[in-house]
Amino acid sequence: MAFPTTYQPSFSLQLLAAWRRFMHWLTSAHVILALLMLALMVYLILVPLYRMIETTLTYQEKDIHYVPEAVTGEFTWFHWTRMLTDEIAQVMTYAPLQHSLVISIGATLLALLIGSALAWMAVRTDMAGRNVINTLATVPYIMPSWTIAMAWTVLFKNRTSGGSPGIYEFLIGASPPDWLAYGPVPIIISSALHYYTFFFLFVSAALMSIDSNLEEAGELMGASRWRILRKITFPLIVPALLSGFIMTFSKVMGTFGGPNVLGIPVGYYTISTMIRADMGLGNYADGFVLAIVLILFAMTTVYANQKVVGTRKSYETIGGRGFVAQRTRLRKWKTVLTAGVIVFQLIVAILPLAILAFSTFMLIDGEYTPSNFTLHYWIGESTPTISNGVPGVLRNPDVYKGAWNSIALSLWTAFFAALLGVLLGYAIAKGRGTRLSKLVEQLAFIPYVIPGIAFGAVYISMFAKSVGPIPALYGTFALLVVVSVAKHLPYSARTGVSAMLQVGRELEEAGQVAGANAWERFRRIIFPLTSPGFISGFLMTFITTMRELSLIILLVTPSTQVLASMTIRYLENDDTQMANAVIIILVTLVLIGNWLISLFRGGSLKKGLGM
Amino acid sequence: MGTSILIKNLTKRFGNVVAVNQVSLTIQPGTFLTLLGPSGCGKTTLLRCIAGLEDPDAGEIYIGDKLVFSSAQGINLPAGQRNLGLVFQNYALWPHMTVFKNMTFALEIQKMPKPQMAQRVQESLAEVQMAGYDERYPREMSGGQQQRIALARMLAYRPKVFLMDEPLSNLDARLRIDMRAELKRLHHVSGATTVYVTHDQIEALTMSSDIAVMKEGVIQQMDTPDRIYRCPANLFVADFIGSPKVNLLEGRADGANSIDLGKFKLAANTRGATGHIVVAVRPEDIAVSPTAAPNAIEFKAYSVLPSGADSTIVAQREGLEVTVRVMGNSKIKMDDSIWLTFNADLLNLYDKASGNLIVSS
Ligand SMILES: Nc1ncnc2c1ncn2[C@@H]1O[C@H](COP(=O)(O)OP(=O)(O)OP(=O)(O)O)[C@@H](O)[C@H]1O
Ligand SMILES: [Mg+2]
Numbered sequence: 001m002a003f004p005t006t007y008q009p010s011f012s013l014q015l016l017a018a019w020r021r022f023m024h025w026l027t028s029a030h031v032i033l034a035l036l037m038l039a040l041m042v043y044l045i046l047v048p049l050y051r052m053i054e055t056t057l058t059y060q061e062k063d064i065h066y067v068p069e070a071v072t073g074e075f076t077w078f079h080w081t082r083m084l085t086d087e088i089a090q091v092m093t094y095a096p097l098q099h100s101l102v103i104s105i106g107a108t109l110l111a112l113l114i115g116s117a118l119a120w121m122a123v124r125t126d127m128a129g130r131n132v133i134n135t136l137a138t139v140p141y142i143m144p145s146w147t148i149a150m151a152w153t154v155l156f157k158n159r160t161s162g163g164s165p166g167i168y169e170f171l172i173g174a175s176p177p178d179w180l181a182y183g184p185v186p187i188i189i190s191s192a193l194h195y196y197t198f199f200f201l202f203v204s205a206a207l208m209s210i211d212s213n214l215e216e217a218g219e220l221m222g223a224s225r226w227r228i229l230r231k232i233t234f235p236l237i238v239p240a241l242l243s244g245f246i247m248t249f250s251k252v253m254g255t256f257g258g259p260n261v262l263g264i265p266v267g268y269y270t271i272s273t274m275i276r277a278d279m280g281l282g283n284y285a286d287g288f289v290l291a292i293v294l295i296l297f298a299m300t301t302v303y304a305n306q307k308v309v310g311t312r313k314s315y316e317t318i319g320g321r322g323f324v325a326q327r328t329r330l331r332k333w334k335t336v337l338t339a340g341v342i343v344f345q346l347i348v349a350i351l352p353l354a355i356l357a358f359s360t361f362m363l364i365d366g367e368y369t370p371s372n373f374t375l376h377y378w379i380g381e382s383t384p385t386i387s388n389g390v391p392g393v394l395r396n397p398d399v400y401k402g403a404w405n406s407i408a409l410s411l412w413t414a415f416f417a418a419l420l421g422v423l424l425g426y427a428i429a430k431g432r433g434t435r436l437s438k439l440v441e442q443l444a445f446i447p448y449v450i451p452g453i454a455f456g457a458v459y460i461s462m463f464a465k466s467v468g469p470i471p472a473l474y475g476t477f478a479l480l481v482v483v484s485v486a487k488h489l490p491y492s493a494r495t496g497v498s499a500m501l502q503v504g505r506e507l508e509e510a511g512q513v514a515g516a517n518a519w520e521r522f523r524r525i526i527f528p529l530t531s532p533g534f535i536s537g538f539l540m541t542f543i544t545t546m547r548e549l550s551l552i553i554l555l556v557t558p559s560t561q562v563l564a565s566m567t568i569r570y571l572e573n574d575d576t577q578m579a580n581a582v583i584i585i586l587v588t589l590v591l592i593g594n595w596l597i598s599l600f601r602g603g604s605l606k607k608g609l610g611m
Numbered sequence: 612m613g614t615s616i617l618i619k620n621l622t623k624r625f626g627n628v629v630a631v632n633q634v635s636l637t638i639q640p641g642t643f644l645t646l647l648g649p650s651g652c653g654k655t656t657l658l659r660c661i662a663g664l665e666d667p668d669a670g671e672i673y674i675g676d677k678l679v680f681s682s683a684q685g686i687n688l689p690a691g692q693r694n695l696g697l698v699f700q701n702y703a704l705w706p707h708m709t710v711f712k713n714m715t716f717a718l719e720i721q722k723m724p725k726p727q728m729a730q731r732v733q734e735s736l737a738e739v740q741m742a743g744y745d746e747r748y749p750r751e752m753s754g755g756q757q758q759r760i761a762l763a764r765m766l767a768y769r770p771k772v773f774l775m776d777e778p779l780s781n782l783d784a785r786l787r788i789d790m791r792a793e794l795k796r797l798h799h800v801s802g803a804t805t806v807y808v809t810h811d812q813i814e815a816l817t818m819s820s821d822i823a824v825m826k827e828g829v830i831q832q833m834d835t836p837d838r839i840y841r842c843p844a845n846l847f848v849a850d851f852i853g854s855p856k857v858n859l860l861e862g863r864a865d866g867a868n869s870i871d872l873g874k875f876k877l878a879a880n881t882r883g884a885t886g887h888i889v890v891a892v893r894p895e896d897i898a899v900s901p902t903a904a905p906n907a908i909e910f911k912a913y914s915v916l917p918s919g920a921d922s923t924i925v926a927q928r929e930g931l932e933v934t935v936r937v938m939g940n941s942k943i944k945m946d947d948s949i950w951l952t953f954n955a956d957l958l959n960l961y962d963k964a965s966g967n968l969i970v971s972s
Contacts, residue, residue, distance in 0.1 A: 013683075016684070016685065018685065020684070020685025021685040024666075504701065509690070510699065511705075512664065512689070512690045513663075513697045515690075529707060
């Protein structure tokens, strides 16, 4: 018999070595953090998604009205067949889906046109006042997305939905046609005017980063201007256009404010407003089916875009290197174009607010005469004959409560988003290249592809009942914070990772060699070096949360109203002036926040915009 | 005062890349060992494995008699507990801390009393001739000054082992030469065992007591600088070391003391070697004469490149090209006929197939 001659460590020794290696891995700070983050995201993202799908696949209590033999909690395809194949599906699903697509595509294309044209003029022509154009281009995006929609109704509403005439009818005498007053056309226009900022920023960054040598090379070879634009410039900005496209498209798909203000009065439902309607009726499962459909659409676009543009580009803005490119001379068109652009921007940025403000001074909605002027909606005492006795907004404790809620929500969200950004950034950047790090990063990316209203819907299913140690959060302020933080995870992760990556790994390793433990390294090296990034991320989150509506509309209750949701509630009660006054307060708060940001980093919104 | 380092069968993979492949090294206390090799050969990875910044896949590392890494036993001591200092290629000075704070970071962790700490900082700054810079921030200093501070930061906590990853590569040529002398002096004074990474062979040859030449994660030869230069263990090392490059001439040995290079034969001590071989001869080991000499072979001066202290001559004969280095400014003109003498005692012979040294000079 032959004996093995090579040394074989005993099984127990091997086991011990494996155990030590495992513990070594498990006790490194970034692994601990990554595992914690993983658990958190499973809980905040995957479990809610799972619960939502589960709900659509089981009988709910209400289903007994439709299916007599339904047993609550049993598996069924009922909701899916009902929403996708029954007769009712046309009204409940397909029409809204079609509307959502029409609006998203229309608004995206219009925004693309406006945004890239302005970007090209601001970057590549000798137009005057380019700084003004740059600044004004971000203003519509800073305002809540449905501001323009609300101003639109003040201007163009007609009597189709009952109620009072708009300014247009008052001035012209004739009622504006339905297509102009409500439905897809105004929704598309108002959304495009809000979202063109994306295209403007992406495209101008791309244009600035194009080395003008590339174009000059073409010029030297004798190519015409137009040919250069088509063959050289355009292909170079395609990634920027696609990024803008994907962002705008998925935002508009999930947007609630505009379609609610301009679509509902004529029964023009989109997926998002339909989800809300279903939820309002207590048909959660139906709403969830729609939410899933919406998520699938958004995901498809994002992944299609990634296939085309290459991984993750869509999710990153393109950093401008700031070449001084040769500018196209506008010659005799210069004055006209400059004036035209600036007037256009002023109209988009200021006119809506002016109209809304104007309407709040009209005692009776629709009568635009001096005698009708009032300050009641701002400072009036409660009068039973006006707005069911609701006092003016500045005297109304509900409004103060809402404003406070808005601020508190934004602060908490910004705080937790920054905190998670630090943790996620460390876990992902430190473990870069490992499967765990990739998993954490991918999970953190998921909320990006879930439209706001669907994300809110997900959270209804999750926190309606208490599960184990987690209380039923539905109806609480905490839930609003949780959902806002969760929806913000992609941006937190992004801010965190880029802040961490800016700190070269040697800086931390030098601390490691010097004997500092993970906490010391974090406290004395990493945190001091990354904090500026996190502070500006904090401020950015603060103002984006302040004007968030789609995400929380399904989750607010009377006691947790924020300003954004109050505008919708007032509109639904036909208190147009109140709604308009509240949105002006909201805009004011947002502008103050934005001003603080510019003080802090002396720059524009560009860096963190929408991200 | 230094300590020994023992590495056994160390392997580190990144995906499919084997960055360090079965490396075994013994580094005596006080040695200045240079890891030398082309870009991507695994020098940095090996250094980081010693430092404890990389998690190797297999093998063992002892520092002194302490086992700091063993895959079989699952041991991996954190970098901070290995009592070594590391100078990074980009210095990695903490930009938000003054020089003083940078230098006391490790001392604070060791809970050294304040007065002693301040004294240590002054000493270490003096050692790198940077006294008085303690309140500067890194960005307020030149590259060379930052480099010295990076050294001082390491010296401040008196580690037993110095690890340096191309510490001079970011300096300009002049400063690099000055710093070589300083570093060598520093090592001499402190006596710390030093592992130094570079891909600059002059740096390696001038500073080290030992050089380990690496290629694709494998140590090709570890020896004194003189032996590495004189007797490269294989064609890779021969080709990598030396500037201008060594002449590699392919030929056949037939057992007698001569090598057939095709166009002519070369007298050599072949010690019985036969078959396809490669002759390696350093450019300075070939004698040049403007006139015919016994046993000399006629070449044509294809190009003459004087550089002050010496001149390089590229000589050609029937498609064979040989580089020769002569002292001083050569009188030879381009296209002149020249006669080269190959000293049989200064030739290294390599097996063509394996590339290994078979006969050394
Ligand atoms: N973190 C990493 N992830 C993946 N591969 C790596 C990593 N670090 C090094 N490698 C690979 O391992 C090999 C050795 O790299 P290493 O940095 O040790 O080379 P080097 O000899 O220091 O080169 P240089 O002289 O360019 O610094 C290379 O092929 C490199 O691409
Ligand atoms: Mg290296």
